[in-house]
Amino acid sequence: MPPREGTYGLLAEFDTPGDLIRAARQARQDGWRRMDCYTPYPVEEAAEAIGFHRNKVPLLTLVGGLMGLAAMFLLETWISVVAFPLNIGGRPTYSWPAFIIPAYEWTILWAGLSAAFGMMALNGLPELYHPLFNAPNFRNGATTDKFFLCLEALDPKFDLVETKKYLKNFQPLSVVEVEY
Amino acid sequence: MAHETHASTNPPGLPAELGAPAFVDGWKSRALTVGVVFTVIAAGLAAADHSTEHVLRAWLLGTVLSFGFSVGGLALLMVQYCSGGKWGLLLRRPLEAMSRTLPLVFVYWLVVAFSMKRLYLWAQVDDVAGALKSGFINAAQAHAIEFKRPMLNPTAFVVTSVVCFAIWGFYTWRLNALGLERDADVAGNTPYWIKKLENISGPGIVVYSLTMTAAVIYWVMSLDPTWYSSVYGLLFLVGQGYMVLAFGIIVAISLSKGEPFKTILRQTEQHDLGKFTFAFVMLNIYLAFGQFLIIWSGNLPEEIPWYLDRIRGHWGIIITLDFLFHWLIPFTMLLSRDIKRNKKRLVRVCQWMVFARAFDLFWLIEPNFKDAARNLHFSWGILEYAAVPVAMISFWVAFFCTRLKTRPLVQTNDPHVAEILEPEHVHA
Numbered sequence: 001m002p003p004r005e006g007t008y009g010l011l012a013e014f015d016t017p018g019d020l021i022r023a024a025r026q027a028r029q030d031g032w033r034r035m036d037c038y039t040p041y042p043v044e045e046a047a048e049a050i051g052f053h054r055n056k057v058p059l060l061t062l063v064g065g066l067m068g069l070a071a072m073f074l075l076e077t078w079i080s081v082v083a084f085p086l087n088i089g090g091r092p093t094y095s096w097p098a099f100i101i102p103a104y105e106w107t108i109l110w111a112g113l114s115a116a117f118g119m120m121a122l123n124g125l126p127e128l129y130h131p132l133f134n135a136p137n138f139r140n141g142a143t144t145d146k147f148f149l150c151l152e153a154l155d156p157k158f159d160l161v162e163t164k165k166y167l168k169n170f171q172p173l174s175v176v177e178v179e180y
Numbered sequence: 181m182a183h184e185t186h187a188s189t190n191p192p193g194l195p196a197e198l199g200a201p202a203f204v205d206g207w208k209s210r211a212l213t214v215g216v217v218f219t220v221i222a223a224g225l226a227a228a229d230h231s232t233e234h235v236l237r238a239w240l241l242g243t244v245l246s247f248g249f250s251v252g253g254l255a256l257l258m259v260q261y262c263s264g265g266k267w268g269l270l271l272r273r274p275l276e277a278m279s280r281t282l283p284l285v286f287v288y289w290l291v292v293a294f295s296m297k298r299l300y301l302w303a304q305v306d307d308v309a310g311a312l313k314s315g316f317i318n319a320a321q322a323h324a325i326e327f328k329r330p331m332l333n334p335t336a337f338v339v340t341s342v343v344c345f346a347i348w349g350f351y352t353w354r355l356n357a358l359g360l361e362r363d364a365d366v367a368g369n370t371p372y373w374i375k376k377l378e379n380i381s382g383p384g385i386v387v388y389s390l391t392m393t394a395a396v397i398y399w400v401m402s403l404d405p406t407w408y409s410s411v412y413g414l415l416f417l418v419g420q421g422y423m424v425l426a427f428g429i430i431v432a433i434s435l436s437k438g439e440p441f442k443t444i445l446r447q448t449e450q451h452d453l454g455k456f457t458f459a460f461v462m463l464n465i466y467l468a469f470g471q472f473l474i475i476w477s478g479n480l481p482e483e484i485p486w487y488l489d490r491i492r493g494h495w496g497i498i499i500t501l502d503f504l505f506h507w508l509i510p511f512t513m514l515l516s517r518d519i520k521r522n523k524k525r526l527v528r529v530c531q532w533m534v535f536a537r538a539f540d541l542f543w544l545i546e547p548n549f550k551d552a553a554r555n556l557h558f559s560w561g562i563l564e565y566a567a568v569p570v571a572m573i574s575f576w577v578a579f580f581c582t583r584l585k586t587r588p589l590v591q592t593n594d595p596h597v598a599e600i601l602e603p604e605h606v607h608a
Contacts, residue, residue: 097472100473
C-alpha cells in the first residue's frame with residue numbers, strides 16, 4: 001500500500017471539556033461523521049457526543065469466559081474420570097465440587113485475556129504512527145490539559161477552507177491542519 | 181470543597197422541601213394492607229395445619245430478615261461514614277430510617293424468646309440422659325447439648341440477645357442524634373462532624389460484626405446444636421449487606437418519583453450502587469460455596485450431616501434453586517451495565533434479591549427440625565414460610581415508612597451535597 005498523502009483533517013483545540021462537547025455535539029448534528037475527540041482523561045460525554053456505538057468487547061469477554069469455564073471443567077473431568085482415575089477419600093471420580101475453583105479461575109483468566117486482547121484487536125492498537133502526532137500542540141496538550149476535536153478529511157463534507165471557518169465558529173484556541 | 185451556605189437554608193440547587201414525599205404514606209397503607217391480608221392467610225394455614233409449629237419457624241425467619249434490614253442498615257450507615265462517597269450521602273437517611281426500626285425487631289424477637297422451648301432443641305431437653313434413652317435425641321445431639329450447656333441455655337440466650345440489642349440501640353441512637361445535630365450546625369464545622377462520625381462508626385463496625393455473629397449463632401445456628409461453622413457470622417454479615425443494598429436501591433429509586441430524590445439520584449450513583457450490590461452477590465456465593473467445599477472435602481461426621489439434612493430427601497431441589505435464585509440470577513442480571521443504569525429493571529433485580537435472601541433463610545432454617553431434615557414434604561404448615569415473613573416484613577416496611585417521614589431525606593451539611601447536585605460528568 002502506498003503511503004497516504006495530503007490532509008488528514010483539521011484539529012481544533014479547546015481549553016475545557018465543556019467547549020469540546022458543545023462543538024462535537026454541534027458538528028454531529030450538522031452531519032459530520034468522520035470525526036474524533038481526544039482528551040487527556042476519559043470524558044464519557046465526548047463519546048456520546050460523536051455518536052459512540054456499542055462494540056463487541058463485552059461479547060468477546062463473555063464468550064472467552066465461558067470457553068475458559070468449559071475448558072477447565074472438561075479437562076478436570078477428563079483427567080479424573082478417564083485419564084487418571086484416583087480414589088481420593090472414597091469420593092466418586094466425578095467430584096464436581098472440587099472442580100469448581102480451577103474452572104472459576106480459568107473463567108476469570110480467559111475473560112480477562114479476551115477483554116484485553118479483544119479490545120486491542122478491535123481498536124487497532126498497537127499503532128505506531130498516527131497523523132495527529134504531527135501537530136505540535138496535540139503532542140503537548142492531549143496528554144495534559146487540552147481537549148481536541150478533529151474533523152477528518154475523509155468526511156464528504158470536508159473542505160479545507162469551509163471547514164476551517166466552521167471550526168472557528170466554536171471559538172477554539174487554535175485550528176491546525178494535520179498532514180498524513 | 182467548601183461552600184458558603186447558611187445553616188437554615190438549603191444549598192442552592194436543592195429543592196426547598198426536603199421531607200419525604202406524600203406518596204410514602206401510600207406505601208405505608210399498602211404495606212399495612214398486605215400485612216393484614218397475609219396475617220389472615222397465615223392464620224388460615226395454621227388452622228388447616230392444626231398446629232402453630234411452622235408459624236413459629238416462619239416467625240423466626242421473619243425476625244432474622246427484619247433484623248437484617250434494621251441492623252444491617254445500621255452497619256451500612258457506619259460503613260458509609262467511614263468510606264465516604266456520594267452513594268453514602270444518597271442512602272444516608274433511608275439507612276438511618278432502617279436502623280430506627282430496631283424496636284419492632286425487638287418485639288419480633290420477644291416472640292422467639294418466649295417460644296424458645298418450642299424452637300430450640302437445647303431448650304427443650306432438660307434431662308439429656310432421659311431424652312437419649314427415650315430416643316428423642318441421638319448420641320451426637322446428647323453430647324453436643326451437654327457439652328455446650330454453658331453457652332446454649334435460656335439465660336445465656338436472653339442475656340446475650342438483650343445485650344446485643346442494647347448495643348445496636350446505642351449506636352442507632354448515637355448516629356441518628358448526631359446526624360440531626362450536624363445539619364443544625366454551621367457549614368464551617370463539617371470537618372469536625374466528618375471526623376466525629378467516622379470515629380464512632382469505625383469501632384462500631386467491629387462491634388457490629390461481633391454482636392451480629394453472636395446473635396445469629398444463638399438465633400439460627402443453634403437450631404442444630406451439633407453443628408458449627410466459623411464462617412457463619414460472616415455469611416450473615418454479607419447476606420445483610422446483600423439485602424440492605426438491594427432494599428436501599430429499591431427505596432432510593434422509588435423515592436426518585438418525587439423531590440428531593442428526583443434531584444439527587446443521578447445515574448452515576450445508581451450505577452455505583454448496582455456495582456456495589458454485585459460485589460456482595462459475588463462475596464456471598466464465595467463464602468457459601470467456600471463453607472460447603474471445606475465441609476465436603478473434610479467429610480467429617482461432626483459436620484457433614486448439616487449438609488446432608490439440606491441436600492437429601494428432595495432438599496436437593498431447594499439448594500439448586502437457592503443457587504440459581506441467590507447467585508446466578510442476580511449475578512447475570514447485575515453483570516449488565518444497562519440493567520444497572522435502568523431504574524425499573526434495577527428495582528426488579530433488587531426485589532428479586534430480597535426474595536432470594538428469604539428463600540436462602542428458608543433453606544437454612546427449615547431442615548433443622550426433625551420432621552423436615554432430609555425430608556422435604558408438603559404440609560399446610562410449610563406454606564407459612566410464604567405467609568408469616570411477608571406479613572412481618574410488610575409491617576416492618578410500614579414502620580420504616582413512618583421512620584422515613586420523621587426527618588429530611590437529604591443531609592445538607594455535607595460536602596458531597598454540592599457534588600451530587602452537579603450535572604453528571606460536570607467536567608464535560
